[in-house]
């Protein structure tokens with residue numbers, strides 16, 4: 001579903017990500033972990049087509065983001081780490097807007113909005129303006145917008161930040177549901193306990209370089225993911 005092939009990205013001549021290669025398959029919940037400034041957001045933005053890059057390629061469902069970004073974007077959803085969205089719209093207007101962009105048929109859209117809004121307990125607030133939402137409510141809304149068009153690839157940057165325990169549980173359930181239906185998820189997180197339980201695969205990035213990747217059980221061995229991570233980034 002996603003192939004990152006020898007990807008490198010520099011800012012002002014300094015490499016933020018250096019020669020990263022990784023494959024995320026259909027059905028994978030792939031966790032991307034690394035310390036602050038390691039290159040996670042840079043990688044996610046490049047996959048989503050927001051950020052140009054000089055070296056390597058990124059292939060979404062067989063298509064290069066460099067060659068046909070629009071087709072790639074139709075197949076995925078990207079949720080950044082800060083849910084800054086149109087404050088003057090109501091939640092429902094925002095979801096309808098996203099539904100229009102991704103051409104989700106109206107009836108299907110209504111059913112899905114109802115389901116996800118109930119799952120995240122945000123249905124009553126959908127008629128209020130986004131400007132009045134808390135950080136967590138905005139996060140729930142953008143997550144619903146990502147699930148709305150059933151993307152084949154879901155990219156999430158720190159999706160659990162700001163969510164209460166109930167909403168975190170709902171998100172984990174929806175992520176599993178989505179991948180059991182054949183989609184793939186690639187997400188960054190600092191919450192290693194969540195990554196350890198939720199992800200079938202884990203990649204560790206340090207100073208822009210991929211230092212470990214594979215099945216969670218193999219990466220972890222008989223230690224906790226936290227212990228393995230701390231050892232890896234120390235070395």
Ligand SMILES: Nc1ncnc2c1ncn2[C@@H]1O[C@H](COP(=O)(O)OP(=O)(O)OP(=O)(O)O)[C@@H](O)[C@H]1O
Pocket residue numbers: 011012016034035036037038039040041042043
């Ligand atoms: N717009 C930019 N201009 C210059 N340097 C940048 C820019 N964005 C990121 N960087 C640098 O690139 C490197 C990787 O940053 P990135 O945001 O990808 O890290 P991250 O792993 O997502 O970190 P965090 O966990 O803190 O969110 C850092 O050294 C950062 O300072």
